[in-house]
Amino acid sequence: MLRRIFSPQCIWPVLNVAVAGIVASGIAASTAFGQDFGGRGSLGPGLGLGGTVSEAITRESARVEVGINPEQQSRIDKLNEERRGQLGTVDFRSMSDDERRQHFEKMRADQEVKLKSILTPEQFNRLQQISLHRAGPGVLLNEALAKEFNLTEQQKFQLNEIRNEDRSSGARDPFRLSTADKAKIKAEFEAKYLAVLTPAQQQQWKDKIGPAPEALPTRTGVIHATDLENKSALRAQKSAILKEAFDEASAGEKNGRVSPLDVMEAEEQYLASTFYGASSAENRMAIHTKLVEIANARVELVKKNVDQGRMSQRELREAKLTLIERKMALFDAVEQHDRSSEQRLNRE
DSSP states (O other), X not given: OOOOTTOOTTOHHHHHHHHHHHTGGGGTOOOTTSSOOOOSSTTTTTTTOTTOHHHHTTOHHHHHHHTOOHHHHHHHHHHHHHHHHHHHTOOGGGSOHHHHHHHHHHHHHHHHHHHHHHSOHHXXXXXXXXHHHHHOGGGXXXXXXXXXXXXXXXXXXXXXXXXXXXXXXXXXXXXXXXXXXXXXXXXXXXXXXXXXXXXXXXXXXXXXXXSOOOOXXXXXXXXXXXXXXXXXXXXXXXXXXXXXXXXXXXXXXXXXXXXXXXXXXXXXXXXXXXXXXXXXXXXXXXXXXXXXXXXXXXXXXXXXXXXXXXXXXXXXXXXXXXXXXXXXXXXXXXXXHHHHHHHHHHHO
């Protein structure tokens, strides 16, 4: 899809920066408000992260529970920086999906080994348990765990069917669910998973995950605006990161590592991030105008690629629709500016 200015899934120049800042920093990052968000295996079943220390240690409550001390945190932060540096040198665009999966699996395995040298055995084992708690029994589809629990092919099939149902239910905008509703859904699916296991396997699972993780205390259970970082500052940080990604993509285009289309995507990302920070209607219209120019250049480039058999008519249609949307947005901005100017003159 070409219409994804606010959805950078396929922008590898951006991902080379974003993955370094998100995946690697996950080693020590806390949740946004110092609290854990609910979930039932969003990181575990599909990506093989259940039971990994590198997943559990991203939770502030887990770090507090196991007693990560300042010296350990410093070493974890250093490991985090090293991982960012390694990710920044990887050309993900040249990899197949399987190669990328293998790359991240190797990264996670290496991470576990290094974290094991930083943590005490008790801390490491407890963090594994916490990760399994968060992932839920669906993580038993992980190859190593399936072997450890001696799952039959029939059990694997049944667990996979439940996991597919679980994922489908999670797609119904979970952010609109209350905490109680999410907890109820999680409990329902965990019961379904466990029902597939034999009594002996259920006890094995219970022993493996240990006691439930401790939660961080809350003041009132309500998040206030004053608890959050300044929105303008966050927008500025976002723009800075996207500008860095755009600059990196532009440099990559010169040596042939990044395609012109990817550079356009990266520039759109950056321009979109600056829109709300624009100081005047004129500046916002200038951003709209530049977005129209990029969309127009994309149409011409896609046309050329279609003629050469490198892109499809569907991609050309999408590029044309994006151009139309950009022009409509510019028209609306100009029209709104004209109305505001007219109202201002009438008041005078």
